[in-house]
Amino acid sequence: MSEFRSGFASLIGRPNAGKSTLLNALIGEKLAIVSDKPQTTRTTIQGVVNLPGAQVVFVDTPGIHKSTTLFNRRMMETVRTALQDRDVLLYVADASIPFSTEDAEAVSVLKDLSTPVFLLANKIDRVQDKRKLLPFIEQYKTIREFDEYLPVSATTGEGLDRVREAIVSRLPEGPAYFPADHLTDQPERFLAAEMIREQILRHTRQEVPHSVAVLIDRWEESSKITKIAATIYVERDGQKAIVIGAGGAALKKIGTLARYEIEKMVGHKVFLELFVKVQKDWRENPAFLNAIDWRSMRGEN
Numbered sequence: 001m002s003e004f005r006s007g008f009a010s011l012i013g014r015p016n017a018g019k020s021t022l023l024n025a026l027i028g029e030k031l032a033i034v035s036d037k038p039q040t041t042r043t044t045i046q047g048v049v050n051l052p053g054a055q056v057v058f059v060d061t062p063g064i065h066k067s068t069t070l071f072n073r074r075m076m077e078t079v080r081t082a083l084q085d086r087d088v089l090l091y092v093a094d095a096s097i098p099f100s101t102e103d104a105e106a107v108s109v110l111k112d113l114s115t116p117v118f119l120l121a122n123k124i125d126r127v128q129d130k131r132k133l134l135p136f137i138e139q140y141k142t143i144r145e146f147d148e149y150l151p152v153s154a155t156t157g158e159g160l161d162r163v164r165e166a167i168v169s170r171l172p173e174g175p176a177y178f179p180a181d182h183l184t185d186q187p188e189r190f191l192a193a194e195m196i197r198e199q200i201l202r203h204t205r206q207e208v209p210h211s212v213a214v215l216i217d218r219w220e221e222s223s224k225i226t227k228i229a230a231t232i233y234v235e236r237d238g239q240k241a242i243v244i245g246a247g248g249a250a251l252k253k254i255g256t257l258a259r260y261e262i263e264k265m266v267g268h269k270v271f272l273e274l275f276v277k278v279q280k281d282w283r284e285n286p287a288f289l290n291a292i293d294w295r296s297m298r299g300e301n
């Protein structure tokens with residue numbers, strides 16, 4: 001009988017490639033928030049999958065992008081950390097749009113790595129003519145050789161079995177890292193803050209998504225109801241007005257939709273109270289960045 005295998009697989013790639021959607025699809029649970037705005041994912045997120053004879057710990061990461069603010073630089077640091085000490089790297093590319101110089105630049109983060117790297121050509125549900133996948137993959141090959149080339153769709157699930165098989169075949173033998181019921185490294189209250197931020201990303205535009213941070217102020221759980229108070233931070237008065245909306249309509253919608261998601265997670269009724277505050281230029285404020293990072297809250301980095 002073959003031995004049990006276990007290991008870590010990081011999902012990396014440019015913003016919007018579909019890394020977080022893939023994480024959720026591979027896990028079968030919604031762990032990472034998803035939107036069509038870049039920088040939806042701001043931190044690494046682990047999701048554990050138990051397969052027959054193997055345990056894979058997937059790690060979702062922020063998209064590879066140019067660092068302008070202190071916050072962006074921190075995000076890119078987490079991407080670089082996620083490249084280290086992994087058993088497999090999954091480079092996710094959007095196969096529904098043409099290859100660009102930004103793609104070529106982003107792939108360069110993989111330079112000098114000896115870890116096996118798979119190219120996941122994602123969003124193939126949007127590629128009508130599948131013959132186009134070959135030249136798409138060839139473009140990547142001109143930059144580097146990958147250990148596997150896997151066409152997938154995170155939304156339909158196509159190709160994901162091949163991904164799981166290919167990962168397991170590259171994992172070292174070893175015991176599971178986590179107990180079978182351990183799903184993620186994220187505390188529930190951080191997931192809740194993310195669910196609130198997801199609704200803001202979905203219902204606002206332009207500069208607002210980048211300027212939003214959410215912190216949970218209060219979390220009181222009883223057997224029937226969880227009472228949560230959270231503050232939405234923005235950088236400008238104008239953004240505050242957008243998040244609140246005319247007569248509070250936008251904030252009400254955000255709160256209602258986020259509450260549904262949080263109720264699904266905690267499994268009972270939720271009472272959600274939201275506040276909106278201006279925290280000028282928080283993306284350049286180290287103390288504030290520490291406050292919104294649950295890892296540093298727990299003294300993990």
Ligand SMILES: Nc1nc2c(ncn2[C@@H]2O[C@H](COP(=O)(O)OP(=O)(O)O)[C@@H](O)[C@H]2O)c(=O)[nH]1
Nearest residue numbers: 015016017018019020021034035123153154155
């Ligand atoms: N059609 C299609 N859309 C996808 C697929 N994967 C992701 N998306 C969409 O692409 C956008 C970005 O996805 P997200 O997972 O947040 O990308 P990330 O920035 O790489 O984490 C979202 O609107 C997703 O719904 C896919 O396989 N097919």
Ligand SMILES: [Mg+2]
Nearest residue numbers: 019020040041
């Ligand atoms: Mg993401």
